[in-house]
Amino acid sequence: MKTFAFTAGFAAILAGAVTAPHAQAADRTASADKTLAAQAEQVFRSGFRRDNPPYWMARIEQDEAMRLCSQYKDDPPDAVRRRIEAAQRATLRYPVDGKLVGDWREGEKLASSGRGGHIGFIQPDPPGTPRGGNCYACHELAKKEVAYGTIGPSLRHFGRLRGGGDDVVRYAYEKIYNSNIFMACTNMPRFGLHSWLTPEQITHLVAFLIDPESPVNKD
Numbered sequence: 001m002k003t004f005a006f007t008a009g010f011a012a013i014l015a016g017a018v019t020a021p022h023a024q025a026a027d028r029t030a031s032a033d034k035t036l037a038a039q040a041e042q043v044f045r046s047g048f049r050r051d052n053p054p055y056w057m058a059r060i061e062q063d064e065a066m067r068l069c070s071q072y073k074d075d076p077p078d079a080v081r082r083r084i085e086a087a088q089r090a091t092l093r094y095p096v097d098g099k100l101v102g103d104w105r106e107g108e109k110l111a112s113s114g115r116g117g118h119i120g121f122i123q124p125d126p127p128g129t130p131r132g133g134n135c136y137a138c139h140e141l142a143k144k145e146v147a148y149g150t151i152g153p154s155l156r157h158f159g160r161l162r163g164g165g166d167d168v169v170r171y172a173y174e175k176i177y178n179s180n181i182f183m184a185c186t187n188m189p190r191f192g193l194h195s196w197l198t199p200e201q202i203t204h205l206v207a208f209l210i211d212p213e214s215p216v217n218k219d
């Protein structure tokens with residue numbers, strides 16, 4: 001009887017008395033997290049005017065990759081990471097003529113332009129403004145442009161360092177088309193996936209990175 005009481009008591013502690021407060025605290029934290037997340041979402045959404053074009057408004061909805069990256073705070077478990085990267089790979093589209101290296105001069109212009117997508121009150125871009133890649137916002141590229149950001153690694157001498165082999169060309173194209181293929185939760189935008197840049201424009205950026213005559217490699 002005593003043994004039973006002890007066992008029962010011990011079991012009760014294991015099942016309830018000890019674990020329940022932890023579980024309750026975890027529940028409370030989870031629900032506070034949810035409330036905060038919902039409030040943050042509301043603040044975020046209220047920053048966008050309802051009369052923005054539907055295409056822009058559609059872009060504030062997360063796709064599966066973004067949702068999973070948010071859920072795992074950009075550090076998903078391996079299996080999830082591989083799932084995201086495989087799904088992103090399936091979105092790849094190539095130029096119709098299959099040529100992945102375009103004209104570096106066009107690429108240079110695209111890399112330097114951050115216009116084409118400005119929304120809001122101050123200086124919105126008129127519809128039809130050509131879009132740029134804004135690569136310098138995050139990367140060092142040609143030597144002569146000194147105003148570059150450092151969110152991404154330096155791409156100076158990209159072609160000089162890696163060569164212009166088929167694998168390097170394909171990697172550069174695919175990376176610009178959909179950067180999440182190679183890093184599930186990267187900060188780099190998915191230029192091709194979102195039709196921000198056309199496949200042909202991406203080939204110009206590939207040339208800018210790889211052509212030996214491009215200022216990325218020349219000086």
Ligand code: HEC
Binds near residue numbers: 136153182183191
């Ligand atoms: C908002 C910031 C941002 C912008 C804009 C951006 N990138 Fe990136 N890029 C990154 C980050 C961060 C990385 C490193 C993480 C990764 O590999 O995704 C990266 C990585 C890369 C890489 C791979 C580098 C390597 O060592 O293999 C290439 C190539 C690249 N970017 C090209 C471009 C080009 C071309 C543009 C413009 C069309 C561009 N990026 C615009 C943030 C950006």
